Amino acid sequence: MLARLGAWLVRPTPPKLVVGVLVCALFLAVETLLVYPLSRLAPREALAVIFLLGVLVVSTVWRLWLAVVMSFVSAFTFNFFPVAPEGRFTVRDSHDWAELAVFLVVAVLASSVGQLARSRAVEALERHREAQIFIGLTRLMLSTDDMSSVLPEASRRLSHALDLPFADLHLGEVAAGAGRVTFPLRYHARVGTLVVPAGLPDPMVRRLEDRVVPALAMVLRAASDREEMSDSLRASRDELRALVTEQQVLRRVAVLVAQGAPPSDVVAAVAAETAWLLDADATRLMRAEVPGTVTVLAEYSKPGMEPLLGKRLKTSGGATELVLNTGRPAHVDSYEVRAGALAELARREGFHASVGAPIVVEGRMWGALVVLWSRHLPPPSDAESRLAQFTELVATAVANTESQGELKASRARIVFAADEARRSFERDLHDGLQQRLVSLGLELRAAEAMVPSDHDELRARLSQTTEGLSAAFQDLQEITRGLHPAILSQGGLGPALKALARRCPIPVTMDPGPKRRLPSCVEVAAYYVVSEALTNVAKHAQSDEAYVDINIAEDGSGHECLTVSIRDDGVGGADPGLGSGLVGLTDRVEALGGQLQLTSPAGYGTTLVATLPVDVDCTRPPHR
Structure with a gap:
């Protein structure tokens, strides 16, 4: 209760004059009614203090001139009505003048104190309102990634808090003009501007210069730091997302390579993945043929374009020529003034720029991977390095396939050579040794028939030899069948x-x-x-x-x-x-x-x- 009363007494704007006059009359009436019965009990000096209370209150709340009037009226009322024995104010009585002087001094001191308290209260209220508005502005400007989008709302809040017709915030420098003045807002290496109406009172100008402008510059500095941090985080997040996406694409292609997929599948996947990853309009993987020509082994393009798969192209005028000649990644920023077969093809298809990377297999130039864009902008700065990762995978797939092909061919040559050796050995045995054994068997049978009847032991020996030769012939036939069965060929x-x-x-x-x-x-x-x-x-x-x-x-x-x-x-x-x-x-x-x-x-x-x-x-x- 007392705190509220004190705040009301020292509020920035005093109550109306009519209220002040009524308060003066009320205080005089109450003081007179209170002092009159006490005049018989208390001394005169003590009773004067009661009249000083009204002077003190009026001096504190209202202006000085009303306090002076209250002082004179209180002095005359104190002397004429309640206090005996004079009952009047005597000009020659120094005691009366002393009382009047005390009333006036109290009025002046109380008025000065009240004025100082009111000015302090005004300043405190202004600072409080400024603190509130700057807290709101800070929250507003830190809640967005784009400061310029909230400047109109910030300007509206600022003008309302400062009781100004307008107060415009700008992120750049603005020149002063008719009916307006500007205050620079320096934050980091940039300069913003506060624009307010011209002709403001000096206290308001000092308030703007001393407190508002530095606080606004601090808010802009914090918002700028937050915006830069947000941009940095966004860029880092985008880079991380792009890196993750690129690694996923590379992993998909690497899985194909690791699984031993045919090069046709690998190059087709590379063509599609690189076009998607680099936001390109077409991707072509070309095998180097005779000098100056390439064959399109795989391509990926947007609908409506003429397919070139399997076609042989001349390399003049394109990024492919630069790649095959230098063995390093290369780019063409514009095909508008380039001459050559690939340059004319690019213009006819509507392509503006391209980037190529070499495919090197076991130290030899195998081909090139080329990405093309139709937009009139230079290729991405990192396109060459990103393409190189894909060409390494393609080169690995091609090398693996060629190694596997060589292994299979070598294995097949060994098998074919072994079969041919078996077949040749079987023919040699059949046509040579088997026929020889058959002839020897016939000769032994003939010799056995020519033996005289009285040579039974010789005939038995020849018969055993013939049977042994027949068994050896049968064993040889079994060996021949194991080498290469004749029935299989026949x-x-x-x-x-x-x-x-x-x-x-x-x-x-x-x-x-x-x-x-x-x-x-x-x-x-x-x-x-x-x-x-x-x-x-x-x-x-x-x-x-x-x-x-x-x-x-x-x-x-x-x-x-x-x-x-x-x-x-x-x-x-x-x-x-x-x-x-x-x-x-x-x-x-x-x-x-x-x-x-x-x-x-x-x-x-x-x-x-x-x-x-x-x-x-x-x-x-x-x-x-």
């Missing part, structure tokens, strides 16, 4: 497999499949797969019966494949790593582009499946 795969089944010590149920002849290398591979499998069944499977199924069907790409399946009901648990037979079969099958799969769970028998392509050229070994 009758085909079906009769050869039936012969294997007949010689197998356990029963064999066979479905020989189609009757038509197949390429010789395919028949030889299938024959040896069945022969090795039946040998393993007889030796290790402990099986009562074996089953052989052969059929021809198309694979997913439309090519015919021969599938040879051998299974048994034995003990299972076969391990292809424990013997060299299955390893050799695997090499033979894979050398022809086929696959060999072994399934042998313990206790559930063994199944061996070989898949061989039918469209194989057996006249020569495969090559790169």
Whole structure:
């Protein structure tokens, strides 16, 4: 209660004059009514203090002149009405003048104190309002990433808080004009401007210069710091997002490379991924051919463009020419004035700029990856380095594929050479040694017939030699069949497999499949797969019966494949790593582009499946 009363007494604007006059009259009436009965009990000096209370209140709340009037009226009232024995104010009485002087001094002092308190209160209120408005402005300007978007609202709040017609905030320098003045707001290396009406009172101008302008500059400095920090964080976030995206793209391509995907799949993925990653209109991966030409192996472009896949292009005038000539990444910022076949093609297709990177495989220039844009802007500054990462993956995929091709070709050459050596050895045995043994056997039979009847021992010796020679001939035939069975060359795969089944010590149920002849290398591979499998069944499977199924069907790409399946009901648990037979079969099958799969769970028998392509050229070994 007292605090509110004190605030009301020292408020910046005094109450109206009519209120002051009424308060004076009320104080005089109350003081007179209070002093009159006390005049008989208290001394005169003590009663004067009661009249000083009204003077003190009026002097504190209202202006000085009303306090002076109150002082005179209080002095005359004190002397004329309540206090005896004078009952009047005597001009010659120094005591009366002293009382009047005390009233006036109290009025002046109280008025001065009140005025000072009011000025302090005004300043405190102004500072409080300024603090509130600057808190609001700080929250407003720190709540956005773009200071310029909140300047109108900040200006409105500032003008309302300062009781000004307008107060405009600007982030740049603004010149003073008619009816307005400007105050510079310096924050960091920049200068903003506060624009207010001209002709403001000096106290308001000092207030703006001393308190408002420095506070506004501080708010702008904090908002600028926040904006710069936000921009930096946004840039870092964008860079991190771009890096994560790029790493994801590179990982997808790297997975294809690691899985041994064909180069066509890898280059197609690279073309699509780089176009998406660099926001390009087209991407082309080109293989270097004869000097000055390239072949488009993969491309990715937006709809409506003429495809160039498989076409041979001249390299003049494009980024490809620079890449192939220098062996380093290169860029073309504009095709408008360039001459050459690729430059004309780029203009015809609507491309403005491009970036290319070389694909180097085992030290030789293999080709180039080129990205093109139709917008009239230079390529991204980091496009060359980002492309280089993709070209390294393409080079790895190509090198892996070429190495695998060389390995397969080398394996195939070995298999073909071994088969040819077997076949040649079999022919030499059949045409040479076997015929010689047959001739020797006939000669021995003739010699045995010419022996006289009384030479029984000689005849018996010749008969034993003839039988031994016949047994050796049969052994040689078995060896010849193991090298390269003649029935396979003469009758085909079906009769050869039936012969294997007949010689197998356990029963064999066979479905020989189609009757038509197949390429010789395919028949030889299938024959040896069945022969090795039946040998393993007889030796290790402990099986009562074996089953052989052969059929021809198309694979997913439309090519015919021969599938040879051998299974048994034995003990299972076969391990292809424990013997060299299955390893050799695997090499033979894979050398022809086929696959060999072994399934042998313990206790559930063994199944061996070989898949061989039918469209194989057996006249020569495969090559790169």
